[in-house]
Amino acid sequence: MTKINPFKPNSPVPTAMFAGRINEVVALEKGLYQTKLGQPATILMTGDRGIGKSSLLLFLKAVAVGNIKSPEYENFDFLSIHIPVSDKLDIGTLLKLIERNISREIGKVESIRSFVANTWSFIQRIKVMDSGVSAAEVDSEVELQLDQFSYSLAETCKRIVKPERGENKKDGILFLFDECDNATPLLRIGYFFKTVTEALQRQGCDNVMFVVAGLPDTPEKLSISHESSVRIFTPLKITELSLADRIYVIDKGLEAGNKLNVEQTTISDAAKDQIAALSEGYPHFIQQFAYSAFDHNTDGEISLEDVFDSAFKLGGAIDAIGNSYYASAFNEKIKSDEYRQVLSIMAEKMNSWITKAQIRQSFTGDDSTLTNALQALTTRKIILKNPSKIGEYRLQQRGFALWIRLFGKRNRDKK
Ligand SMILES: Nc1ncnc2c1ncn2[C@@H]1O[C@H](COP(=O)(O)OP(=O)(O)OP(=O)(O)O)[C@@H](O)[C@H]1O
Numbered sequence: 001m002t003k004i005n006p007f008k009p010n011s012p013v014p015t016a017m018f019a020g021r022i023n024e025v026v027a028l029e030k031g032l033y034q035t036k037l038g039q040p041a042t043i044l045m046t047g048d049r050g051i052g053k054s055s056l057l058l059f060l061k062a063v064a065v066g067n068i069k070s071p072e073y074e075n076f077d078f079l080s081i082h083i084p085v086s087d088k089l090d091i092g093t094l095l096k097l098i099e100r101n102i103s104r105e106i107g108k109v110e111s112i113r114s115f116v117a118n119t120w121s122f123i124q125r126i127k128v129m130d131s132g133v134s135a136a137e138v139d140s141e142v143e144l145q146l147d148q149f150s151y152s153l154a155e156t157c158k159r160i161v162k163p164e165r166g167e168n169k170k171d172g173i174l175f176l177f178d179e180c181d182n183a184t185p186l187l188r189i190g191y192f193f194k195t196v197t198e199a200l201q202r203q204g205c206d207n208v209m210f211v212v213a214g215l216p217d218t219p220e221k222l223s224i225s226h227e228s229s230v231r232i233f234t235p236l237k238i239t240e241l242s243l244a245d246r247i248y249v250i251d252k253g254l255e256a257g258n259k260l261n262v263e264q265t266t267i268s269d270a271a272k273d274q275i276a277a278l279s280e281g282y283p284h285f286i287q288q289f290a291y292s293a294f295d296h297n298t299d300g301e302i303s304l305e306d307v308f309d310s311a312f313k314l315g316g317a318i319d320a321i322g323n324s325y326y327a328s329a330f331n332e333k334i335k336s337d338e339y340r341q342v343l344s345i346m347a348e349k350m351n352s353w354i355t356k357a358q359i360r361q362s363f364t365g366d367d368s369t370l371t372n373a374l375q376a377l378t379t380r381k382i383i384l385k386n387p388s389k390i391g392e393y394r395l396q397q398r399g400f401a402l403w404i405r406l407f408g409k410r411n412r413d414k415k
């Protein structure tokens, strides 16, 4: 009988399987509490691919709407609005999306329906700016739109925090903006946050919390449209899971699996430790190694051998990790084996800085090839050049470095 595999390498983790991140959860819950009391929190969550940003946002959402009780506080009851940012999103569409979410969430209540419709009616008049409009005209139109938007948001928030006609009282509004590294200049995302948070404050609306998440280059995306917008945020960096948390992720996953399946599965301590070590704390890697080992296992106990075989085999965990995140950067953007060799050498230091001289020691090609490789990899944004130290480079992401190391090991083991 095929068992249902509980591990989730390709989607944010369901709240029941969410593990660890105690400090981050405490910080976010504190933000909710303060926002409820009128000291609104504005948080910028950054971290590598697959480190667990979206999962943490989903967990926060569950706490905010009262589906999960925080051990510290009474149940929260926020209105929560989740916006995944894509590279197609412009500011007009963003405002419409928010309006639609608000109408959907609170427009259901009869007594508030006409209030919502009236307060947000300006949305129907948002113009599509065609190419004939001058930049100055676009700017002033956006300014007017944001002014109306902030007013409508403030009125809506005040109404649900202090309801007038027997509606349920809410704690405030929580905005979750995910994947903000996708933002293009058309979204004016930094300008949006700066303008809206200031306008809300002016209008005495103190119960709106913004959480903005994305890859580590998100701050740069914010500063394109407003240089100082990053300063309004409290930074929250998401890093690798501790060893204990990695084990907890595996235990929680298996526990969920054993609820779903009649046939039970266990795992040896050595197998767990190996998954924890291979993953280096990347939850995405833990889920994938555990998924593949669960899949590979036939006798009900996941052993060290199951972990190794399923990780390194063709089509195994490492291939899957590469296919979902890194293979295109490694194989398609880079056509030369020598360039790939440079990346492998750099990956030995994960994503720490390494000098050209250090790379040269292990590189088998000639000097001009190395120079060209470093230049091409920098231009393609696969590696970063140290702006304050000449001749130093590093890989952009630890996850990518880890994958190159494991992938290289797989290829060596195959030979
Ligand atoms: N706290 C956690 N407990 C268990 N599994 C987790 C946790 N956080 C993340 N994961 C798992 O790690 C993987 C990546 O998580 P997630 O999608 O949240 O990361 P991300 O940082 O949003 O990635 P991306 O940069 O690609 O958007 C998923 O498989 C998810 O199930």
Ligand SMILES: [Mg+2]
Residues within 6 Å of the ligand: 053, 054, 055, 178, 179
């Ligand atoms: Mg994500």
